[in-house]
Each structure stands twice: as C-alpha cells, then as structure tokens.
Amino acid sequence: MEIFSYCVPTRVVFGRGALGQLHTLPALGKKALLVTSGGSSYIKNGSFDKLKKELETLGVDYVHFNHIAANPEVTAVEEGAKVGRSEGCDFVIALGGGSVMDASKAMAMLIPQPTDNLWDFANSPAGGKKMPTEKALPWIAITTSAGTGSEVDATSVISNPAVYEKIGVSGCPFATYAIVDPELMKTVPPKFTAYQGFDALFHSLEGYIGCKHNLMSDLVERTAIENIGKYLPRAVKDGSDMEAREKVAFANTLSGYSMVYSSCSSEHAMEHAMSAYHTKLTHGAGLIMISLEYYRFWINKHVCDDRFVDLARFLGKTDADKPEDFLDALAQLQKDCGVDDLKMSDFGIKKEDALTLAKNSRATMGRLYVADPAPTTDEEIAGIFERAFR
Numbered sequence: 488m489e490i491f492s493y494c495v496p497t498r499v500v501f502g503r504g505a506l507g508q509l510h511t512l513p514a515l516g517k518k519a520l521l522v523t524s525g526g527s528s529y530i531k532n533g534s535f536d537k538l539k540k541e542l543e544t545l546g547v548d549y550v551h552f553n554h555i556a557a558n559p560e561v562t563a564v565e566e567g568a569k570v571g572r573s574e575g576c577d578f579v580i581a582l583g584g585g586s587v588m589d590a591s592k593a594m595a596m597l598i599p600q601p602t603d604n605l606w607d608f609a610n611s612p613a614g615g616k617k618m619p620t621e622k623a624l625p626w627i628a629i630t631t632s633a634g635t636g637s638e639v640d641a642t643s644v645i646s647n648p649a650v651y652e653k654i655g656v657s658g659c660p661f662a663t664y665a666i667v668d669p670e671l672m673k674t675v676p677p678k679f680t681a682y683q684g685f686d687a688l689f690h691s692l693e694g695y696i697g698c699k700h701n702l703m704s705d706l707v708e709r710t711a712i713e714n715i716g717k718y719l720p721r722a723v724k725d726g727s728d729m730e731a732r733e734k735v736a737f738a739n740t741l742s743g744y745s746m747v748y749s750s751c752s753s754e755h756a757m758e759h760a761m762s763a764y765h766t767k768l769t770h771g772a773g774l775i776m777i778s779l780e781y782y783r784f785w786i787n788k789h790v791c792d793d794r795f796v797d798l799a800r801f802l803g804k805t806d807a808d809k810p811e812d813f814l815d816a817l818a819q820l821q822k823d824c825g826v827d828d829l830k831m832s833d834f835g836i837k838k839e840d841a842l843t844l845a846k847n848s849r850a851t852m853g854r855l856y857v858a859d860p861a862p863t864t865d866e867e868i869a870g871i872f873e874r875a876f877r
C-alpha cells in the first residue's frame with residue numbers, strides 16, 4: 488500500500504439545529520461577505536433569518552452578495568470578490584449549496600490577491616496556472632444541500648463558459664467552520680434531493696474504485712455509500728423525514744472527506760465537460776446520465792472486480808458475488824429515486840459531441856484521470872458518452 492497523508496482543518500458542527508450553535512464559535516472577523524444564490528430557497532428554509540440572529544449575537548456586520556447561480560461562473564466570483572474587497576470584509580460566509588460554497592471559497596482566496604482575474608489561478612489550458620501569493624480570507628460553510636461535500640474540501644469548481652472550461656481553481660482554502668444542519672435541507676425539492684444525493688454517492692464510488700484509495704478513504708466511502716443506498720430514496724420521497732435527511736447529510740460530508748483522502752475519477756471530469764458546454768445541466772443529473780455506462784466500462788475491463796462486489800453489498804445487495812451485481816444495485820437506486828429516465832438530448836447534448844467532450848474533459852480535468860483504476864484513451868471515453876446517450 489502507498490503512503491497516504493491527509494489534513495482537513497475544518498471544524499464541523501453537525502446535526503439538527505447546528506446553525507444555532509454558530510455564535511458559540513470564535514468570530515472570524517468583524518465584517519462578513521455573506522454569499523447566497525439569487526433564488527429564495529435560503530429565505531424559505533429559514534436559514535437566512537437564523538443566520539442573521541447568530542451574526543447579531545456575535546456582533547458581526549455583513550454585506551450580502553446574492554448573484555450565484557448553479558454552475559457558478561468566473562464573472563460572478565470576480566464580482567463578489569470586488570464587493571468583499573471594497574467593503575473591507577475580513578471573512579466570507581457561504582449560505583447555500585455546492586455552487587455557493589465553491590464560489591465563496593474562490594472569493595475568499597481572490598479578495599486578498601493583487602489581481603481581479605480568477606482565471607490567473609486556473610490550472611487549465613486557458614488558465615494562468617499561478618498559485619495565490621497572499622493568504623486567503625477565512626470562510627464559513629453553511630450547507631443547505633447534501634451533494635457536493637464542498638464544506639470539507641478545498642476544491643472550488645468554477646465555470647468559464649467563454650473558453651468551455653469547468654475546473655477546480657487552485658489555492659482555495661478549506662472552510663474554518665462547516666455547519667451541516669439537516670433542518671436546512673428539509674425544503675430541497677425531491678428532484679434536487681436525488682441529484683445531490685447521487686453526486687455525493689459518485690464522490691465515494693469513484694474514490695472506492697480509483698487507484699488512490701487507501702484505508703482512510705475506504706472507511707468514509709463505505710459508510711457514505713451504505714447511508715445513501717438506504718436513506719436517499721426515503722429523503723426523496725418525503726423531504727421532512729428527518730432521519731433520512733440526517734443520514735444523507737452525513738453521507739454527503741463523508742463523501743467530501745473522500746475527495747480529500749483519495750480522489751474523484753474521470754466520471755467527474757466527464758460531467759464537467761458536459762456542463763462546461765451545457766451550463767443549464769445540473770451536475771448530479773449529468774453524472775447520473777453517464778454513470779451506468781461508466782461503471783460498466785470498468786467492470787468489462789476487470790480492473791477492480793472485488794471492489795465492485797463490495798460496492799453492490801454496500802448498496803444493500805448483500806448476496807452480491809459478481810461485479811455486475813453493482814450495476815443492478817445502482818440502476819435500482821436510480822429507479823427508487825425517480826431519476827432513471829434522464830436524457831442527454833433533453834439538455835441539448837448530441838451523440839456526435841462525444842469525442843469533443845472526451846478531449847475537453849481530459850484537457851481540463853486530467854488530474855482526475857490519474858486517479859482512475861487504469862489508463863484510458865479519448866476514444867474509450869467517447870464510447871462511454873455514446874453508449875450513455877439517449
């Protein structure tokens with residue numbers, strides 16, 4: 488086994504009502520850049536009012552930036568960083584799902600830098616490949632969804648549609664505090680509960696079959712996969728089932744650790760290419776569309792048969808004895824969560840785009856291919872897109 492090393496320096500406060508504990512933690516500054524989406528879910532789920540009360544108790548002032556959309560774009564991050572800088576904010580608070588958290592950690596990095604240009608720090612064909620020279624601001628993650636695990640990793644996935652790149656920006660900080668409060672997830676609609684839950688599932692599945700897996704990543708991934716297999720259908724069916732929400736939220740945070748302890752694989756790189764070209768595509772939905780063919784590809788290569796038998800068992804197929812049993816378990820979970828009929832064509836993706844997507848994914852997110860169970864060619868990856876096309 489190879490040496491492995493990890494450090495997640497984030498204090499996590501987990502459980503129903505956790506947001507109400509924020510005032511008990513040492514304040515990170517005097518004025519926060521409070522980042523949310525442009526929608527109203529953070530008002531509907533009550534988290535905005537709860538947070539305002541916590542900040543009042545702490546004596547913290549804030550300026551509200553609410554221009555973050557799904558698949559957050561480079562321009563929104565740059566705009567938010569300018570607001571944070573001109574308002575003299577000394578820390579950042581993300582109140583929202585993965586898009587808001589990813590944008591917030593990029594802002595926390597960018598605010599103190601001597602440039603406004605986020606893509607200077609993108610390690611991609613169109614990026615400047617620089618590392619930040621100034622220390623990032625601290626930030627707090629208050630997650631209102633259970634999907635990206637972004638509250639406990641240092642990856643900030645940002646889209647730059649002008650150059651068709653959706654990548655992880657370098658040098659972003661871990662959150663100082665992560666508040667994971669399942670009460671805040673009660674109002675997530677069933678469809679998005681499913682998309683987000685599957686995103687979390689894929690973080691752990693990819694880590695488990697990938698070549699970077701180790702004793703620590705195996706530990707968190709197994710528990711994450713078991714909890715999602717058992718509780719995601721319940722959370723989708725009844726959003727107020729708090730036991731299910733809690734278990735899925737826990738699985739999601741574990742899957743966030745999984746990305747630090749090991750790594751996602753090329754499945755995530757493939758989806759980033761899909762949503763770099765089709766910005767309306769939700770990350771979790773894109774992953775679901777390619778997932779069965781993606782895992783079938785690896786099963787047919789017989790590079791980690793035992794691991795697939797494990798995964799089938801973690802998903803509840805206790806009598807699994809062959810890798811293909813995992814595909815049955817995954818297909819059943821998609822059916823149970825009502826996401827078994829997603830089509831690429833509904834999002835404008837064409838079958839003939841397959842090779843372009845394959846090449847884009849390797850050029851922009853090549854580091855995930857390095858974590859695959861075995862090397863691949865662009866043609867093989869294009870073949871997965873083609874077989875998954877509907």
Ligand SMILES: [Zn+2]
Pocket residue numbers: 635686687690755770
């Ligand atoms: Zn993901």
